[in-house]
Amino acid sequence: MLIKIEQVTKIYPLGKSAVRALDGISLTIEKGEYVALMGPSGSGKSTLMHILGCLDTPTTGKYFFNGADTSQLSDNELARLRNKEFGFVFQNFNLLPRLSALANVELPMLYAGVGRKERRRRATELLTMVGLGDRLNHRSNELSGGEMQRVAIARALANSPAVILADEPTGNLDSRTGSEIMHLFDTMAQEGNTVILVTHDKTVADHARRTIKLKDGKIVEE
Amino acid sequence: MLFWEIAKLALTTFRINRLRSFLTTLGIIIGVMTVIAIVSLIQGMNYEVERQISSLGSHVIYLQKINWGMGRIDWDEINRRPDLTLDDANAIARLPIIERVAPLRSRMVNRLNYRNRKVTSIEMAGITPAYATIANYTIETGRFINSDDSMRKRPVCVIGGYIVDNLFPDEDPLGKRLNIEGKSFIIIGTLVRKGSFLGQTQDNVLFIPLTTFEKSFKPQGGFGTLAHDLAIVIEPKKNVPVDQAIDRIRELMRRRHALGYDKPDDFGINTQETLREIYKNITRVAFIVMIAVAAISLLVGGIGIMNIMLVAVAERTREIGLRKALGATTRNILYQFLLESVFLALAGGAVGILFGIGIAKIVELTAHLRAAAPFWTILIGFGFSALVGIFFGIYPASRAARLDPIQALRYE
Numbered sequence: 001m002l003i004k005i006e007q008v009t010k011i012y013p014l015g016k017s018a019v020r021a022l023d024g025i026s027l028t029i030e031k032g033e034y035v036a037l038m039g040p041s042g043s044g045k046s047t048l049m050h051i052l053g054c055l056d057t058p059t060t061g062k063y064f065f066n067g068a069d070t071s072q073l074s075d076n077e078l079a080r081l082r083n084k085e086f087g088f089v090f091q092n093f094n095l096l097p098r099l100s101a102l103a104n105v106e107l108p109m110l111y112a113g114v115g116r117k118e119r120r121r122r123a124t125e126l127l128t129m130v131g132l133g134d135r136l137n138h139r140s141n142e143l144s145g146g147e148m149q150r151v152a153i154a155r156a157l158a159n160s161p162a163v164i165l166a167d168e169p170t171g172n173l174d175s176r177t178g179s180e181i182m183h184l185f186d187t188m189a190q191e192g193n194t195v196i197l198v199t200h201d202k203t204v205a206d207h208a209r210r211t212i213k214l215k216d217g218k219i220v221e222e
Numbered sequence: 223m224l225f226w227e228i229a230k231l232a233l234t235t236f237r238i239n240r241l242r243s244f245l246t247t248l249g250i251i252i253g254v255m256t257v258i259a260i261v262s263l264i265q266g267m268n269y270e271v272e273r274q275i276s277s278l279g280s281h282v283i284y285l286q287k288i289n290w291g292m293g294r295i296d297w298d299e300i301n302r303r304p305d306l307t308l309d310d311a312n313a314i315a316r317l318p319i320i321e322r323v324a325p326l327r328s329r330m331v332n333r334l335n336y337r338n339r340k341v342t343s344i345e346m347a348g349i350t351p352a353y354a355t356i357a358n359y360t361i362e363t364g365r366f367i368n369s370d371d372s373m374r375k376r377p378v379c380v381i382g383g384y385i386v387d388n389l390f391p392d393e394d395p396l397g398k399r400l401n402i403e404g405k406s407f408i409i410i411g412t413l414v415r416k417g418s419f420l421g422q423t424q425d426n427v428l429f430i431p432l433t434t435f436e437k438s439f440k441p442q443g444g445f446g447t448l449a450h451d452l453a454i455v456i457e458p459k460k461n462v463p464v465d466q467a468i469d470r471i472r473e474l475m476r477r478r479h480a481l482g483y484d485k486p487d488d489f490g491i492n493t494q495e496t497l498r499e500i501y502k503n504i505t506r507v508a509f510i511v512m513i514a515v516a517a518i519s520l521l522v523g524g525i526g527i528m529n530i531m532l533v534a535v536a537e538r539t540r541e542i543g544l545r546k547a548l549g550a551t552t553r554n555i556l557y558q559f560l561l562e563s564v565f566l567a568l569a570g571g572a573v574g575i576l577f578g579i580g581i582a583k584i585v586e587l588t589a590h591l592r593a594a595a596p597f598w599t600i601l602i603g604f605g606f607s608a609l610v611g612i613f614f615g616i617y618p619a620s621r622a623a624r625l626d627p628i629q630a631l632r633y634e
Contacts, residue, residue: 048630053547055546055627055631075551075552075555076551079546079549079552080549082548082549082627084549088547094540094544094547107545110227111554190544
């Protein structure tokens with residue numbers, strides 16, 4: 001069992017009241033699964049993804065990754081998990097605009113302590129794989145939206161993570177570019193990667209082999 | 223290795239905002255510049271003053287009515303002191319530990335004319351032949367004042383190079399007549415030059431026999447009175463320690479002035495050491511001023527850096543969130559921002575060092591000082607800049623490092 005969460009709640013304080021973003025969710029995801037977390041905005045799907053990616057911690061409940069209780073991990077160990085075990089793809093790409101495509105892809109490897117030559121080799125390989133072999137040295141603010149998302153995917157794959165987490169990866173793209181990007185996720189899943197998509201878009205969710213529907217912080221359909 | 227990668231990161235971000243970075247570090251630039259410039263100046267002064275003080279001869283003692291020194295002088299008390307006399311000088315000369323004694327009186331001559339040429343501010347002294355040896359004057363042409371001149375109170379004078387240059391640029395001054403405050407003097411010799419001190423010539427001197435001086439000139443009033451008072455320059459024998467000589471002179475003078483054991487000295491015994499003390503006091507003040515200016519500037523510079531780093535952290539909140547999502551540890555982020563502020567401060571320090579050296583060079587060229595910045599000031603300049611960078615960078619950097627990744631990523 002790669003991912004197992006038990007009775008997870010997440011409560012955000014909001015002024016004097018509190019928002020219950022997740023309300024007692026339990027879920028397991030096996031290695032190699034291709035999962036879509038679906039739901040309308042405010043359903044808690046992004047919060048769930050952040051908790052799965054160790055960017056956020058549950059208010060109550062347990063999260064086991066590879067059998068380890070993540071609440072027992074130190075900040076450094078959590079940083080290491082984010083670095084090596086998770087690859088994030090965001091809706092708004094989140095590239096560093098002044099850096100080249102190569103440098104953006106190298107970033108996770110830099111924090112992993114990979115040597116300069118190996119970083120460059122691997123980043124070139126990944127960018128070529130996502131179809132940007134001719135854009136290696138373009139600064140990311142010189143790229144189109146689709147190209148930026150490809151860089152982000154290459155970056156997510158940099159340290160060969162156990163899980164790829166994508167939050168509305170096609171949300172800022174036109175439908176044609178979006179389907180090209182989804183094709184990349186399909187390929188990754190076919191190659192045996194664990195892929196978790198967060199989306200409100202049914203056509204995106206349909207790519208996944210398993211869909212989990214959320215509403216008001218609860219799983220309503222599996 | 224990761225450390226160097228992060229250092230490189232910090233450098234790239236710093237390059238992006240050059241103008242802002244420069245303005246931010248202005249305080250550090252000024253602080254470091256002040257230190258380098260003032261230390262260089264003081265070093266140059268030290269060199270010059272030491273050369274000057276040593277030229278007095280470490281062995282020479284000046285017996286005068288006043289004590290050299292700084293601070294308040296009680297003029298009434300000075301005026302009540304008895305004048306030193308030639309008898310005093312002779313009595314000291316008879317002490318077995320004394321090599322030679324040269325009594326003198328001096329006077330400022332405002333203006334000297336020869337035909338249509340003139341010089342101003344000449345130091346005239348009435349001296350005895352021994353003075354040439356004690357004060358290290360050498361004759362260039364002609365001869366020095368001898369005992370015969372003294373005995374006969376001859377109207378003769380020996381002049382310094384400055385007077386030669388200005389009054390006799392293309393003729394031989396020997397044998398020419400000089401009118402000094404209405405009295406006519408014949409030039410019998412010229413002196414080897416001593417050069418200048420802090421850009422001020424030391425060759426504007428004119429010597430006449432002490433006896434002639436006493437016959438021809440009355441006290442000028444004010445400070446002139448003090449100069450007119452007899453001063454006795456004393457050189458102890460070579461193997462006699464200066465302190466011992468001072469003790470013997472003091473003893474003798476107290477006896478001659480019949481001072482009770484509870485009365486303070488009514489004369490001043492001054493040496494090279496006295497001058498060194500005075501000089502040290504002056505430079506101490508300069509050092510304190512320097513430290514104050516530098517400290518304030520570095521503080522201002524440090525606050526500037528802290529401010530700009532806080533702005534940078536706010537501007538780059540999303541970047542920080544992203545880096546954390548990609549696996550940067552708290553420490554990675556801390557180092558990145560800390561190094562950035564250290565680089566900023568060091569860059570300011572480097573500019574300050576260059577400016578400081580520049581100022582020292584300018585002073586060297588205009589004031590004839592050897593104002594070289596010693597190597598250690600450069601190290602100190604960099605050291606302090608780095609410290610300021612660390613001290614004022616730690617708060618913004620730790621704020622960046624503590625950011626919650628999710629909140630940082632959501633930040634707009």
